[in-house]
Amino acid sequence: MSLTILAIDDSSTMRRLVQSTLVQSGYAVEVAEDGIDGLEKLDQVKPDLVITDINMPRLDGFGVIEGVRAHPTFNKIPVLTLTTESAAEMKQRARKAGASGWIVKPFDKDKLLMAIKRVCGV
Numbered sequence: 001m002s003l004t005i006l007a008i009d010d011s012s013t014m015r016r017l018v019q020s021t022l023v024q025s026g027y028a029v030e031v032a033e034d035g036i037d038g039l040e041k042l043d044q045v046k047p048d049l050v051i052t053d054i055n056m057p058r059l060d061g062f063g064v065i066e067g068v069r070a071h072p073t074f075n076k077i078p079v080l081t082l083t084t085e086s087a088a089e090m091k092q093r094a095r096k097a098g099a100s101g102w103i104v105k106p107f108d109k110d111k112l113l114m115a116i117k118r119v120c121g122v
Contacts, residue, residue, distance in 0.1 A: 002027060003116070003122065006032060006041060006045050007032070008038035008056070012033075015033070018051065035060060035061065039068070050080070052079060078119035080119060103115055
């Protein structure tokens with residue numbers, strides 16, 4: 001069974017990089033350009049995992065995490081943050097909102113794949 005991943009990032013370069021990396025590893029990947037776009041795509045994409053940036057226009061990653069956790073269907077799926085932020089208080093805020101893990105950009109492919117396997121139990 002292939003996992004479906006929704007990757008949310010305001011950088012088109014980062015969206016393409018994440019999508020390419022994950023598709024090559026056998027995952028189905030849909031992308032969204034910001035938090036609002038991502039939350040609007042939940043019902044359509046039906047992801048098994050959400051990967052979100054933190055700093056985005058319209059709705060940041062904390063809002064994405066909270067939105068996923070408030071969704072009646074997807075509130076239990078893992079949410080990974082993939083961001084340039086590395087401050088302990090940002091990580092703590094993400095954890096409090098319900099994030100399952102934190103990866104710092106630029107990401108290492110193997111670390112990203114290990115994090116996905118860890119939070120998705122595959």
